Amino acid sequence: MRAIRGLWRWRRNPLRRSTDLIEAWVALVTLVLIAVAAPLLGVVVGAAAQGALQRSVRQQQHDRHLVVATVVRRLGSAPVEPDPDTTSAHDTRSRVLADWTGPDGSHRHGPVLTTLKSPHKGDHFDVWTDPHGLITARPLDSTTATTHAVLAGFGAALLTAGLVDSARRLIVWRMVRRRYARWDQAWDRAGPDWGKAGTGS
Structure with a gap:
């Protein structure tokens, strides 16, 4: 307006x-x-x-496929959450050694993060894998x-x-700078006559 x-x-x-x-x-x-x-x-x-x-x-x-993994043994806890879209920052995941079968029928074994609070040998939990059974994010x-x-x-x-x-x-700033420069030039032209006798002031 x-x-x-x-x-x-x-x-x-x-x-x-x-x-x-x-x-x-x-x-x-x-x-x-x-x-x-x-x-x-x-x-x-x-x-x-x-x-x-x-x-x-x-x-x-x-x-990506949801498969069931089985806990072999607990490895420790992992406070850093690799998938921020799935859980809050306060969640702590347990790191376990687990077995699972990939969608292609391959048998896999390795460290996995689980939301089980107290994982024990033989416990089951879900993990997301790619078509070859490798663990991936949901x-x-x-x-x-x-x-x-x-x-x-x-x-x-x-x-x-x-x-x-x-x-x-930026445009207005440049215009204002140019305007001030013109004023300075005008004052410079008028300035030397200020206060002099006979200049009509």
């Missing part, structure tokens, strides 16, 4: 400088870009991210993918708005 008021105020003002009008137009263009272009770009980026992430969801759900779910896409779109809109406003500020 300030840009529109600025344009209206400078429309027929005798004190209007060309830079005042340019500054008001720059503000108006910035307002339109932030109100229209930034949300539009956010929607486009969000839709593109949604499409890519949903393809990843389908691919991961096709390629597949991305559709809800998480949509959340990431929305955040990507929102971030793109904010970034666009920030860049547009930064460009406006």
